[in-house]
Amino acid sequence: MSELATSTPPMDQAEINRTLRRALRRFLPYLRPHAGWIALATLVTILSSIMTIAQMYAVMLGVGHVVTGNMEAVASTAINLVILAVLDNIIRITYNVAMIRVNERVTVTLRNDLVARLHNVQLSRHVSQASGTWVTRVLFEAERFRGYITKTGMELVQSAVWFIAFAVFLLALSPGVALPTLIVIPIMVFIALRWTRHLKTDTQRQRDAWDTMVGYLNQRIDGLDDVRAFGREDDLMADLEGRSAGYTTVHNRLSTKRLWLTSYLGFTVHIALALLIFFGGLQIINGHALGSGFFFDLAAGMMPMTWMLLGTDTMMASMGMAQGAALAAGTLAAFALFSKRMLNPVRDVANLLGQSSDMAVSAQRILEVLDLPEEDDTGYDLGQVRGHLQVENVDFAYADGVEVLHDVSLEAQPGEHIGVVGASGAGKTTLMQLLVRFYTPTSGTIRLDGHDLSEVTKTSVRDQVLLVTQEALLFDGTVAENIRFGRPEATEDEIVQAARAVGADEVLAGLRDGYQTRVGERGARLSTGERQLVALTRAMLADPRVIILDEAVSSVDPARQLVVLAAIRRLLEGRTAIVVAHWLTLVEDLDRVFVLEDGRVTESGTPVELLTSDSRLAELCKVQTRHPVGRN
Amino acid sequence: MKESLHALRFIYGYPLRYRGAMAVATVTMLLGLLSTIAIPLVIRVAIDAGVLGGNPGLLLAVALGVLGIGALSAGLLHLGKQLRFTVASKAVNDLRHDLFRKLLHLGPADTAEASGGRALTRLVSDAVFVRGLTNGGILELANQIIVTAVMYLVALLIDVRTTLLASLPLIVVVLGNLIVQGRLQRMFVEVKGQFTNLLSGVGESLTNIGVVKAFGREDDASGRLNKINEELSARRGVMKTTYSRWEAILNVVGALPTPIALWLGGNAVLDGQITVGSLVALTALVMMVQMSMHMVTMHANGIFRSVVIAQRLLRIIDARPAITEVSGSRPMPSPTGALTADGVVVEIGERRVIDDVSLAVAAGESVALIGPTGSGKTTLLHALARLRDTQAGTVSYDGVDVREYDLRSVRHQVVSLPQRQWIFEGTMADNIRFARPDATAEEVADAAEAAGLGRFSLTRELAANAADLSAGERQRVGLARVLLVDPAVLLLDNPTANLDAETEAELLDTIFRVRRGRTLIIATQQLAVSRHVDRVITLNDGALVETASLPAEDTSAVRSLAPAGRPEGGQAHV
Incomplete structure (x- = not known):
């Protein structure tokens, strides 16, 4: 089974914390280049909290001035409020621009790293993992995770700053009012944060249920043709409906819990407001003017900053303003007006903490990709070779330990064409992949012009040795673009020359838009034969010394078979070639043939020797000519 | 707006x-x-x-x-x-x-x-x-x-x-x-x-x-x-x-x-x-x-x-569905397997993929449908199995227009296997039983055995995409499914594509063994297949070019498959 499961097993708290700590260490480098912007955003966040307090304060003063009938001061407060709004929005846009920049850069870098890593891991990793899962990780998980690392940090900072600023402000106004409020609010907040524990389990359950459903849909979409063929549409619908119902239960449970948190905090705001009205009002009626002593000391202390924010006039006016009832009215007004903003940060933090398990899952999935071992590219540069290929006593086993090749030896002199034949599962594909250093032999050596392939860089091996596979995989793009993949710097002219050299020019130029014909996803708009001609031209353009060819002429439509065959012959001319051959004609072209059975070379010799003897090769050939098998 | x-x-x-x-x-x-x-x-x-x-x-x-x-x-x-x-x-x-x-x-x-x-x-x-x-x-x-x-x-x-x-x-x-x-x-x-x-x-x-x-x-x-x-x-x-x-x-x-x-x-x-x-x-x-x-x-x-x-x-x-169910359809009675297509036209988007095709296949007959890539073989099979509606013409079983039958019952009598068999995460038995969920364990085991999957344990877990099954084995899973459904008509789409010669021979052997008198149509590019069938039909650009009776080697349809000037006449696979 694949080592990357679609759904990640549930984690306990210790594991979540461990993963998050590890993730933090690993992802700090992504944030570091943007330290300046992040610092700016943090600074601006602090200013933003102060700005909100300043607005509250201005309203408070404004109402106070109305009570005392100081209209001049009301006018300047009004103007100050406008200035504050402008400043507030300058701060906000600065924050947004900084964070948009950081977010986008981090997402791009993270995605690019994921893409690069996926391109550079060993081929076997791809076999063991459906590409859909990879794609999801590159696109969605990267985005989600980026959201967590940038947003989470910022929101925590914002909330903390806001709480401190708010508490200081409240205490400054009147300890008598502040204390009941400041005692009750933390208790309410504490309850909210305790609640997040319930969110955590359900968040994780929801994520699992979601992953299961996506995995399920992904597989079913793959099988739609079969479902139609067997008329199983209704069963499938019923199955999907059952699963949707299961997911809905989990989802609704989480939503309900989240909603309780929101409603609870919504009510908490009113508790705070009620406390303020009652205690604040009571103090005034009892003759303790709000904002006496401590408040004015602090106001004076804050003056330089407040002066900058509010302007001198207001400050001076506020110092001389009548105390007591006026200020009380103003305070109540300010709190009534800003009450909603008070507890929103608590809700955000509580929700965020509830998502920590989800964050850990995201982190783990991204790290799984980033931590995949890269294909080994150490060694020295091979340089230009003549094409002398030697396989010496090679054994090979995949990661699961099952040995696929045993003691395989073969040799191709420069320019020689060697055939490898054998039933499916004999190890042909594995052997071919070893020759281009997709894998390294478990024991034994593969040499090219005497250089041990495991000691030279994979890049320099693949510059000289080219694997041409059966499927002739193409990218969505034009024919020319697909051919140019063999040598990116090639000119249009060189592309046409390469096509001429393999004899594919006539066919390719004859396509609807010639070389500019779009091939469609995976080359679906071309026939099998046309696809192979593009692949062969691409190989010709790359001009390697050695070609490893998995010949698949038999799957080509009859009309194109001869052209493809001729193209193969021209491509191989003058190069060393290892051909996994299915066609007799091609076998006859070869200098020597090796028969592979269950991972061992069981026969070798010239085609003529083998075909005329009582060999396995001769037997394989006869299979096709033998007449039918039990017809009804 | x-x-x-x-x-x-x-x-x-x-x-x-x-x-x-x-x-x-x-x-x-x-x-x-x-x-x-x-x-x-x-x-x-x-x-x-x-x-x-x-x-x-x-x-x-x-x-x-x-x-x-x-x-x-x-x-x-x-x-x-x-x-x-x-x-x-x-x-x-x-x-x-x-x-x-x-x-x-x-x-x-x-x-x-x-x-x-x-x-x-x-x-x-x-x-x-x-x-x-x-x-x-x-x-x-x-x-x-x-x-x-x-x-x-x-x-x-x-x-x-x-x-x-x-x-x-x-x-x-x-x-x-x-x-x-x-x-x-x-x-x-x-x-x-x-x-x-x-x-x-x-x-x-x-x-x-x-x-x-x-x-x-x-x-x-x-x-x-x-x-x-x-x-x-x-x-x-x-x-x-x-x-x-x-x-x-x-x-x-x-x-x-x-x-x-x-x-x-x-x-x-x-x-x-x-x-x-x-x-x-x-x-x-x-x-x-x-x-x-x-x-x-x-x-x-x-x-x-x-x-x-x-x-x-x-x-x-809003996309047009490939088939529209007609009201008042009735269950398909057990058919003999005789089918006829009469002036069938199929259009996909703007393109006319099947152009006025008529053919008759007798009950129990086996036919190879041959033609180059893009000639419309798959679409024709889809039309015959009513996986796709025709824009003109009719497909009939035992003389009755297939559209008169309820779709579900048609699927039980006419099965058209796609080229690539779908394997989903689950056991081998689950994968086979997919074709008929109410099949007993014994029936599944019999079907697996007959389809040549005997060497696999039925409880073996298969991975999605079936990285662990070969192309031939995938086809066998499809055949086991067919056996469970036991249809009168079997349509196969290029079952031997990308198989090496030996596997192809073995698979064809199984196909003709499990056929047991069913009407069989195989769309294919392989000459080897046409040697097994009663008749070869050639499709080119969505139109029927020629129908031929055995011996297949004599028809121009088959000759066109083999590149000219080759030794031994046919293509010999190694």
């Missing part, structure tokens, strides 16, 4: 299936929102009569009143939201099921949206969009508008002049938002498009990883994706920055009502027209109106975007 309305109507159809619940939820939430308007009014009392009037008892009453209002509004909003997200979950499921049902009835060639990655995106992330629409969207927009209007009305009742003048800037905010949304809409479409490009780009690159590695082009391939990635990010950055800039400007304008209210209201207090408490209430209401307007634009924003998503979903929903 008309299209946008169509899209909106479509997507809103889902939450509105639960009209009753949505109505209750909307009214409950409206009441919850409206009750908060009382807060500024009780604070007015607290300031005027409580604080300035020196009445502690009243302060306590107001404090309790605030708690009461808080509890009422929180409770109502809670109920409304709970009801709403329950509906939202149902709406998402309904939409997802509709999309999936539609996908089941589309051929892959019918719409690009129906292919793998895209279909998944539509089913998974686009469908979830309905959730947002149900929880917010038009109804929430309507609620916010009503609440805003009521707040405004209450403010007017306190002081007409102050309220009217203070709210003037809000007109600018509303108009500004509409203009900005129009611009952002276009950017949003572009960003979504670029995201889809990245999605298919990554998928393609990873599918073709073998080629990328063979040419050592890992860096180029990831570089190409990096470029798409950068482009996506740049566009999204521009979109967000643009939005943020406009938002800031509109926010400043939107903040003007508070100081205006303070100044004008302050003057009104001095003139003795209103009380201090009224001034505070008025300012609070103006601020609340401003916030509500912000919510209104947010919801409007969501509606603009929902049009884009809805239009994408409609491309699937």
Whole structure:
């Protein structure tokens, strides 16, 4: 089974914390280049909290001035409020621009790293993992995770700053009012944060249920043709409906819990407001003017900053303003007006903490990709070779330990064409992949012009040795673009020359838009034969010394078979070639043939020797000519 | 515009299936929102009569009143939201099921949206969009508008002049938002498009990883994706920055009502027209109106975007299904297996894929259907099995038009195996039983044995994509499925593609063994197949070229398969 499961097993708290700590260490480098912007955003966040307090304060003063009938001061407060709004929005846009920049850069870098890593891991990793899962990780998980690392940090900072600023402000106004409020609010907040524990389990359950459903849909979409063929549409619908119902239960449970948190905090705001009205009002009626002593000391202390924010006039006016009832009215007004903003940060933090398990899952999935071992590219540069290929006593086993090749030896002199034949599962594909250093032999050596392939860089091996596979995989793009993949710097002219050299020019130029014909996803708009001609031209353009060819002429439509065959012959001319051959004609072209059975070379010799003897090769050939098998 | 309305109507159809619940939820939430308007009014009392009037008892009453209002509004909003997200979950499921049902009835060639990655995106992330629409969207927009209007009305009742003048800037905010949304809409479409490009780009690159590695082009391939990635990010950055800039400007304008209210209201207090408490209430209401307007634009924003998503979903929903069930169809009686096609024409999109094909196959006859890639073999098989409707002509079994039969019963009698067998995560037995869920363990075991899967344990877990099964073994899973269904007619699409000679021979052996008198049509390019059948039919460019009886080697159809000038006449596989 694949080592990357679609759904990640549930984690306990210790594991979540461990993963998050590890993730933090690993992802700090992504944030570091943007330290300046992040610092700016943090600074601006602090200013933003102060700005909100300043607005509250201005309203408070404004109402106070109305009570005392100081209209001049009301006018300047009004103007100050406008200035504050402008400043507030300058701060906000600065924050947004900084964070948009950081977010986008981090997402791009993270995605690019994921893409690069996926391109550079060993081929076997791809076999063991459906590409859909990879794609999801590159696109969605990267985005989600980026959201967590940038947003989470910022929101925590914002909330903390806001709480401190708010508490200081409240205490400054009147300890008598502040204390009941400041005692009750933390208790309410504490309850909210305790609640997040319930969110955590359900968040994780929801994520699992979601992953299961996506995995399920992904597989079913793959099988739609079969479902139609067997008329199983209704069963499938019923199955999907059952699963949707299961997911809905989990989802609704989480939503309900989240909603309780929101409603609870919504009510908490009113508790705070009620406390303020009652205690604040009571103090005034009892003759303790709000904002006496401590408040004015602090106001004076804050003056330089407040002066900058509010302007001198207001400050001076506020110092001389009548105390007591006026200020009380103003305070109540300010709190009534800003009450909603008070507890929103608590809700955000509580929700965020509830998502920590989800964050850990995201982190783990991204790290799984980033931590995949890269294909080994150490060694020295091979340089230009003549094409002398030697396989010496090679054994090979995949990661699961099952040995696929045993003691395989073969040799191709420069320019020689060697055939490898054998039933499916004999190890042909594995052997071919070893020759281009997709894998390294478990024991034994593969040499090219005497250089041990495991000691030279994979890049320099693949510059000289080219694997041409059966499927002739193409990218969505034009024919020319697909051919140019063999040598990116090639000119249009060189592309046409390469096509001429393999004899594919006539066919390719004859396509609807010639070389500019779009091939469609995976080359679906071309026939099998046309696809192979593009692949062969691409190989010709790359001009390697050695070609490893998995010949698949038999799957080509009859009309194109001869052209493809001729193209193969021209491509191989003058190069060393290892051909996994299915066609007799091609076998006859070869200098020597090796028969592979269950991972061992069981026969070798010239085609003529083998075909005329009582060999396995001769037997394989006869299979096709033998007449039918039990017809009804 | 008309299209946008169509899209909106479509997507809103889902939450509105639960009209009753949505109505209750909307009214409950409206009441919850409206009750908060009382807060500024009780604070007015607290300031005027409580604080300035020196009445502690009243302060306590107001404090309790605030708690009461808080509890009422929180409770109502809670109920409304709970009801709403329950509906939202149902709406998402309904939409997802509709999309999936539609996908089941589309051929892959019918719409690009129906292919793998895209279909998944539509089913998974686009469908979830309905959730947002149900929880917010038009109804929430309507609620916010009503609440805003009521707040405004209450403010007017306190002081007409102050309220009217203070709210003037809000007109600018509303108009500004509409203009900005129009611009952002276009950017949003572009960003979504670029995201889809990245999605298919990554998928393609990873599918073709073998080629990328063979040419050592890992860096180029990831570089190409990096470029798409950068482009996506740049566009999204521009979109967000643009939005943020406009938002800031509109926010400043939107903040003007508070100081205006303070100044004008302050003057009104001095003139003795209103009380201090009224001034505070008025300012609070103006601020609340401003916030509500912000919510209104947010919801409007969501509606603009929902049009884009809805239009994408409609491309699937509105696509013409490959088959339409006729009313009054009846179950197919056990057929003999004799089938005829008469003047069959099939069009996919603009293209005529099958052009006036007529043929008759006798009960129990075996036929090879030969033709180059793109000649229409698969489509013809689909038409014969009624996996696709014909645009003209009829397909009949025992002389009765197949359209008269109920689809499900046709599927039990006529099975058309696709070229690539679908293997899903589960045991070998699960995979075989898929064809007939009520089959007994014994029946499954027999089918597996007969299809040549005897060496596999039935409890063996298979991976999705069946990386651990060979091409031949996959075909055998398909044959085992067929055996469970036991149809009278079996249609096979290129079953021996990409098999080596030995495997091909063994598989053909099994195919003809399990046929047991069924009518059999095999679409193929392999000459070897035609040696086993009673008759060879050649299809070229969607038209029947020639039908021939055995010996197949003598027909020009078969000769055309073998490249000329080859030794030993036919193609010899090694």
